[in-house]
Amino acid sequence: MLALDVEKRLGDFSMKASLDTAGGVTALFGPSGAGKTTLANIIAGLIAPDHGRIVLDDTVLFDAERRINVPAHRRRIGYVFQEGRLFPHLSVAANLDYGRRMSGFAPNAAELERIAELLDIGHLLARRPGKLSGGERQRVAVGRALLMRPRLLLLDEPLASLDAARKREILPYLQKLHDEARVPMIYVSHHAGELRRLARSVVRLDAGRVTAVGGLELLAEADADALA
Amino acid sequence: MLSLSPDEWVAVRLSLKIALVATAVALPFGVAVAWLLARKQFWGKTLLDGLLHLPLVLPPVVTGYLLLISFGRRGPIGAFLADHLGIVFSFRWTGAALACGVMGFPLLVRPIRLAIEAIDRKLEDAAATLGADRLWVFLTVTLPLAMPGLIAGLVLCFAKALGEFGATITFVSNIPGETQTISAAIYTFVQIPGGDAAAGRLALVAIAISLAALIAAEWLARRAGTRFHGE
Numbered sequence: 001m002l003a004l005d006v007e008k009r010l011g012d013f014s015m016k017a018s019l020d021t022a023g024g025v026t027a028l029f030g031p032s033g034a035g036k037t038t039l040a041n042i043i044a045g046l047i048a049p050d051h052g053r054i055v056l057d058d059t060v061l062f063d064a065e066r067r068i069n070v071p072a073h074r075r076r077i078g079y080v081f082q083e084g085r086l087f088p089h090l091s092v093a094a095n096l097d098y099g100r101r102m103s104g105f106a107p108n109a110a111e112l113e114r115i116a117e118l119l120d121i122g123h124l125l126a127r128r129p130g131k132l133s134g135g136e137r138q139r140v141a142v143g144r145a146l147l148m149r150p151r152l153l154l155l156d157e158p159l160a161s162l163d164a165a166r167k168r169e170i171l172p173y174l175q176k177l178h179d180e181a182r183v184p185m186i187y188v189s190h191h192a193g194e195l196r197r198l199a200r201s202v203v204r205l206d207a208g209r210v211t212a213v214g215g216l217e218l219l220a221e222a223d224a225d226a227l228a
Numbered sequence: 229m230l231s232l233s234p235d236e237w238v239a240v241r242l243s244l245k246i247a248l249v250a251t252a253v254a255l256p257f258g259v260a261v262a263w264l265l266a267r268k269q270f271w272g273k274t275l276l277d278g279l280l281h282l283p284l285v286l287p288p289v290v291t292g293y294l295l296l297i298s299f300g301r302r303g304p305i306g307a308f309l310a311d312h313l314g315i316v317f318s319f320r321w322t323g324a325a326l327a328c329g330v331m332g333f334p335l336l337v338r339p340i341r342l343a344i345e346a347i348d349r350k351l352e353d354a355a356a357t358l359g360a361d362r363l364w365v366f367l368t369v370t371l372p373l374a375m376p377g378l379i380a381g382l383v384l385c386f387a388k389a390l391g392e393f394g395a396t397i398t399f400v401s402n403i404p405g406e407t408q409t410i411s412a413a414i415y416t417f418v419q420i421p422g423g424d425a426a427a428g429r430l431a432l433v434a435i436a437i438s439l440a441a442l443i444a445a446e447w448l449a450r451r452a453g454t455r456f457h458g459e
Contacts, residue, residue, distance in 0.1 A: 089372045098360075
């Protein structure tokens, strides 16, 4: 699946991380400021590491020594951002369709319908993102990332901007996604509760270093540390 | 009193043609320069920014004179373009359009640059992760989001081009039917005895065109705005 071993300096912050994901949902877990979003951006190709290698399945996405750096737009890694980042000038339908158009896939109404139903966003298609609630916006963002047929889906704190009620509203969709979509996912969060419902394996990140790799028991330790 | 004579119509049509051509030709350059200034750091950026704004602060006659010595028949650029591409500026309406475009350029660039600077670049990152290369990101995200600034720049440039006088008359003179715009025609009519009525009529036309441009811009900008927030 995804294998990476990278180093990156950004001002005072330094990241030195290596990890292997096994497929399914991998939690990237750690406190704020641990570098989770930086690592997600490195995987997506939005930040180039200083050193190292990133391999997804059989494709080398980045290799500093061989001077390989596949640009973000050719990595086919779906990315759901904390703030959704829907295009404000496009309708929900056009937002959903954006990845397909840019990737040059033929229109696929059945696929659109399936994803719209999975995320319950079919009734929002004609609206603009400005008219959506926070929960709706994040569901559309998930749909948009899925419809580009990603090889890997990155979710960076997709619930962080939502209140508790909205989180409860959207979590079942993410669980369904986990069960039905069959896309390997990396789910970034500092919230153990969310991860426990979604992830199978856990990578713990602290101050730019991977400090533990394992199963859900890592989340329990975090509870003990009163992190969650 | 209010109907224009054929000669006056010629000046009005010529003015519109010159202003439209000047704005349309300036637009792609304006967008490119605005994008460069908004997004890139490069050597000589401050100089480019200064040169760009020069027509705004120089006496227009000086701009016209500089155009004359560089783009005139014997000027280095003018001679090259005439010999190799057959493009002649001196004493032609094309020269008037060039002068108007140069004078309007800073007014075109500024609002577009500000609009591009205001765009959340994270949206462009999102577009990249969805498979859009840099050109598509620009065409489908940056440019549409900068649309209100683009419209503002177009209207300001068009208005400046329509009213331009000093640089135009210095560069390409005041030839009826070729380079005599509304402004130049009004100037001419004011100089001759009994020309007041014609000058007044043309002034009314200038007011009408300028108002129409402003109203159109307001309407377009509002439409672009509601597209972001409405349904």
